[in-house]
Amino acid sequence: MATVPLIDESAANAQVRAVFDDIRATRKVDWINNFWKALANHPPTLRRIWQGLKEVMAPGALDPLTKELIYLAVSINNGCVYCTASHGAAAKRLGMNEEMLGELIAVVGMANQTNRLADGYRVPVDERFENLF
Amino acid sequence: MATVPLIDESAANAQVRAVFDDIRATRKVDWINNFWKALANHPPTLRRIWQGLKEVMAPGALDPLTKELIYLAVSINNGCVYCTASHGAAAKRLGMNEEMLGELIAVVGMANQTNRLADGYRVPVDERFENLF
Amino acid sequence: MATVPLIDESAANAQVRAVFDDIRATRKVDWINNFWKALANHPPTLRRIWQGLKEVMAPGALDPLTKELIYLAVSINNGCVYCTASHGAAAKRLGMNEEMLGELIAVVGMANQTNRLADGYRVPVDERFENLF
Amino acid sequence: MATVPLIDESAANAQVRAVFDDIRATRKVDWINNFWKALANHPPTLRRIWQGLKEVMAPGALDPLTKELIYLAVSINNGCVYCTASHGAAAKRLGMNEEMLGELIAVVGMANQTNRLADGYRVPVDERFENLF
Amino acid sequence: MATVPLIDESAANAQVRAVFDDIRATRKVDWINNFWKALANHPPTLRRIWQGLKEVMAPGALDPLTKELIYLAVSINNGCVYCTASHGAAAKRLGMNEEMLGELIAVVGMANQTNRLADGYRVPVDERFENLF
Amino acid sequence: MATVPLIDESAANAQVRAVFDDIRATRKVDWINNFWKALANHPPTLRRIWQGLKEVMAPGALDPLTKELIYLAVSINNGCVYCTASHGAAAKRLGMNEEMLGELIAVVGMANQTNRLADGYRVPVDERFENLF
Numbered sequence: 123m124a125t126v127p128l129i130d131e132s133a134a135n136a137q138v139r140a141v142f143d144d145i146r147a148t149r150k151v152d153w154i155n156n157f158w159k160a161l162a163n164h165p166p167t168l169r170r171i172w173q174g175l176k177e178v179m180a181p182g183a184l185d186p187l188t189k190e191l192i193y194l195a196v197s198i199n200n201g202c203v204y205c206t207a208s209h210g211a212a213a214k215r216l217g218m219n220e221e222m223l224g225e226l227i228a229v230v231g232m233a234n235q236t237n238r239l240a241d242g243y244r245v246p247v248d249e250r251f252e253n254l255f
Numbered sequence: 256m257a258t259v260p261l262i263d264e265s266a267a268n269a270q271v272r273a274v275f276d277d278i279r280a281t282r283k284v285d286w287i288n289n290f291w292k293a294l295a296n297h298p299p300t301l302r303r304i305w306q307g308l309k310e311v312m313a314p315g316a317l318d319p320l321t322k323e324l325i326y327l328a329v330s331i332n333n334g335c336v337y338c339t340a341s342h343g344a345a346a347k348r349l350g351m352n353e354e355m356l357g358e359l360i361a362v363v364g365m366a367n368q369t370n371r372l373a374d375g376y377r378v379p380v381d382e383r384f385e386n387l388f
Numbered sequence: 389m390a391t392v393p394l395i396d397e398s399a400a401n402a403q404v405r406a407v408f409d410d411i412r413a414t415r416k417v418d419w420i421n422n423f424w425k426a427l428a429n430h431p432p433t434l435r436r437i438w439q440g441l442k443e444v445m446a447p448g449a450l451d452p453l454t455k456e457l458i459y460l461a462v463s464i465n466n467g468c469v470y471c472t473a474s475h476g477a478a479a480k481r482l483g484m485n486e487e488m489l490g491e492l493i494a495v496v497g498m499a500n501q502t503n504r505l506a507d508g509y510r511v512p513v514d515e516r517f518e519n520l521f
Numbered sequence: 522m523a524t525v526p527l528i529d530e531s532a533a534n535a536q537v538r539a540v541f542d543d544i545r546a547t548r549k550v551d552w553i554n555n556f557w558k559a560l561a562n563h564p565p566t567l568r569r570i571w572q573g574l575k576e577v578m579a580p581g582a583l584d585p586l587t588k589e590l591i592y593l594a595v596s597i598n599n600g601c602v603y604c605t606a607s608h609g610a611a612a613k614r615l616g617m618n619e620e621m622l623g624e625l626i627a628v629v630g631m632a633n634q635t636n637r638l639a640d641g642y643r644v645p646v647d648e649r650f651e652n653l654f
Numbered sequence: 655m656a657t658v659p660l661i662d663e664s665a666a667n668a669q670v671r672a673v674f675d676d677i678r679a680t681r682k683v684d685w686i687n688n689f690w691k692a693l694a695n696h697p698p699t700l701r702r703i704w705q706g707l708k709e710v711m712a713p714g715a716l717d718p719l720t721k722e723l724i725y726l727a728v729s730i731n732n733g734c735v736y737c738t739a740s741h742g743a744a745a746k747r748l749g750m751n752e753e754m755l756g757e758l759i760a761v762v763g764m765a766n767q768t769n770r771l772a773d774g775y776r777v778p779v780d781e782r783f784e785n786l787f
Numbered sequence: 788m789a790t791v792p793l794i795d796e797s798a799a800n801a802q803v804r805a806v807f808d809d810i811r812a813t814r815k816v817d818w819i820n821n822f823w824k825a826l827a828n829h830p831p832t833l834r835r836i837w838q839g840l841k842e843v844m845a846p847g848a849l850d851p852l853t854k855e856l857i858y859l860a861v862s863i864n865n866g867c868v869y870c871t872a873s874h875g876a877a878a879k880r881l882g883m884n885e886e887m888l889g890e891l892i893a894v895v896g897m898a899n900q901t902n903r904l905a906d907g908y909r910v911p912v913d914e915r916f917e918n919l920f
Binding site for chain 3: 562
């Protein structure tokens with residue numbers, strides 16, 4: 123399938139190159155994957171999304187691998203082929219092995235099954251579950 | 256909103272009671288939440304789902320808390336109010352604190368944003384990402 | 389939750405009343421459910437949707453009950469509370485009993501589970517499955 | 522797109538081969554489709570999903586064709602290419618002809634349209650629809 | 655991937671040809687895109703969908719470009735590759751430039767993010783927002 | 788349904804109050820809606836989302852009303868009750884009248900219908916549609 127033009131370093135303006143540099147430095151990699159080259163068609167989106175992603179995925183109360191597992195699970199759930207591939211690769215780099223991936227996919231599948239059962243049966247929330255925070 | 260009848264212990268047949276007993280024993284709790292009382296309207300579904308859930312959520316290559324975090328993320332993603340409440344409570348019981356929940360929701364939100372960007376720009380998968388396994 | 393104004397017969401213009409009359413006559417009922425009263429806020433939508441629905445749900449190669457079961461399954465799948473309630477009621481009127489509903493919900497749940505597994509594992513379509521028509 | 526390794530009979534362990542044998546025997550076919558070869562990367566998932574699917578899709582209050590039609594409708598609804606192809610093929614084997622498929626797709630499309638209308642207009646559920654069971 | 659047969663003019667019956675003629679005349683184009691050739695496998699669906707689309711997309715309180723932008727946004731949101739491509743092309747024909755597309759995709763991404771945040775935090779609707787109409 | 792605690796001005800720390808002040812100043816309103824009070828449970832998310840939203844929704848190649856219409860369409864599409872209410876209100880403030888809302892909902896419904904038809908028939912993208920940019 124045809125796609126958006128992918129903006130390479132050579133074609134990028136200074137604002138885009140600065141983001142590309144930060145991506146490489148932050149991730150300690152020497153290349154830029156297609157997602158960012160596509161966003162570079164709209165530089166304010168490129169900058170905003172990279173800043174947001176960098177902040178959200180930084181180590182915090184959840185460690186980086188757990189965050190990538192959640193990201194991967196959501197991407198599978200949304201049927202996003204690109205994000206499944208890219209965040210699958212990221213999770214592997216952080217230590218996800220095949221067994222962990224197998225279990226993650228099993229949980230995603232099971233959750234989708236029970237989500238529909240709960241909706242189909244219109245199950246009322248138990249009072250004891252009401253206070254999530 | 257009206258709902259499916261919730262089958263209590265007293266109204267349950269032997270097959271249903273056996274599942275209820277196993278739920279309490281496995282989870283070390285003394286009550287049955289509405290989801291299972293709703294599934295008890297169709298006993299083969301009750302048994303099958305409980306067996307599957309018990310197997311999928313058991314400790315494995317992923318620890319139980321990580322599994323619950325993934326389950327919660329998918330339930331939020333699907334807009335399933337019941338499962339968000341029940342798996343939110345389960346994750347808290349296993350140690351999820353407010354900061355972790357805040358970060359989890361942030362990752363779910365960010366993943367949804369970038370999933371749509373990747374689809375909107377129809378970004379082709381990088382060759383380096385192709386081998387997930 | 390507040391809602392759109394529900395347009396009653398008395399407040400309806402001639403075009404809306406004509407649709408309401410056709411709904412009652414076609415379905416052999418003596419009342420109008422809220423969905424149509426809500427659509428009556430935009431009469432061209434009311435007319436177009438009713439005409440389309442009447443045509444699509446008429447007996448054909450699939451009998452009316454099978455069509456309602458499919459409609460209900462999709463509505464559960466989309467988490468649409470209103471349509472789950474209204475098409476659940478319609479399916480019951482056409483003969484769906486509790487056992488059938490239990491099996492329908494089980495199929496919807498299972499399909500959601502395997503849909504995510506197929507996407508998660510990025511399973512390539514078998515050549516033998518390629519010719520759906 | 523690259524994919525998960527597909528585990529063939531020759532590479533499968535005893536547990537996987539037993540499931541493959543049961544799939545062939547139950548379905549009276551002499552081959553294994555890619556979905557199961559992909560799940561074989563995680564044998565407990567392979568076994569659990571096959572057992573569940575076999576139970577859910579067995580003849581019951583709903584006949585096997587009706588169940589496949591519902592499965593196909595949900596798979597189309599979720600945009601799952603693999604499941605649309607495989608369950609489309611399964612439904613054809615059980616008697617779905619082109620006219621029936623045309624009507625099924627029309628119902629799925631119509632349901633999606635009215636689901637969004639009901640949500641967009643925030644239509645309150647009619648009291649008469651409240652008792653689904 | 656294999657697909658449904660695409661019905662060309664030469665293979666079409668009179669009813670299908672009449673719709674094809676109306677599509678060309680209404681849109682002032684000299685060709686028929688694949689979507690309609692696919693629907694022609696089920697002529698009543700072809701006719702009904704074309705009539706509906708023609709009515710919904712006609713100039714009204716919203717101008718045709720705004721309608722196409724909304725259509726494109728929903729198609730991206732649903733991950734529908736075909737509709738993203740066809741309504742992207744339609745919007746461009748009506749004046750959408752690259753900057754507008756960049757902003758549209760940014761809004762779609764942001765809405766998906768905040769939709770999940772609102773669901774994840776289970777935010778109650780403010781009273782002041784209750785009266786949409 | 789219970790919800791997350793809503794953080795009021797009085798309970799907010801300086802970082803949260805600064806965001807609340809900017810929301811009021813930017814929107815020229817004198818109150819803070821529940822969405823932001825909920826996000827205030829996780830101040831970095833509150834700040835990041837507000838900054839992003841402010842940037843994305845500012846006038847650009849698309850005017851503010853068109854952006855709100857797209858936002859509203861996506862929120863309806865995702866079945867997000869809160870965002871449908873809040874962005875419905877925002878669009879009204881910017882000039883959306885009932886007729887426009889009626890047409891917007893009609894487009895969302897139609898797009899969902901044809902999205903599923905395109906997926907159900909697995910329609911291949913026309914070559915002429917391949918170059919979206």
